Amino acid sequence: MSIQSKAAREKFSRLRQALLQLLDEMRGLVEPFLSDRPVVKGTVYELKRKCGKPGCKCAQGQLHSRMVLSASERGKTRLRVIPRGFLVDIQKRVRRYQELRRARARVVEIHRQMLKVMDQMEAMRREELPSPGKDRNGSGDFRR
Ligand SMILES: [Zn+2]
Secondary structure: OOOOOHHHHHHHHHHHHHHHHHHHHHHHHHHHHHOOOOOOOOEEEEEEEOOOOOOOHHHHOOOEEEEEEEEEEOOEEEEEEOOOOOHHHHHHHHHHHHHHHHHHHHHHHHHHHHHHHHHHHHHHHOOOOOOOOOOOOOOOOOOO
């Protein structure tokens, strides 16, 4: 294959644009990794439960509510109660962590797409040396 026809040139140009766009997006994805602010792994949610004491308000349906951090550690999900006053801070750190994970997953995807585009571009540019005794009249053109 080589890039001589108009269609091939247009295809190559689209691949070039695609590659540059992927590179642009990659740059944005690296951004959150440049920060050194702390992150916390896990998810924050409200845990409602009954304590089991007879006569407690929770027995009548007013469940006890705690904010907890859920995170898997060595394959097990661990719940930790978030102390009062720490919720906003923890949530910020958790959001930062989740942003890193999302960006990382997208980097994997973009990386895969970039390699695919780069391979296509390389294939389009690739030429073979003419075999001896053939192509005497210029179909193997090496002047470019
Ligand atoms: Zn209770």
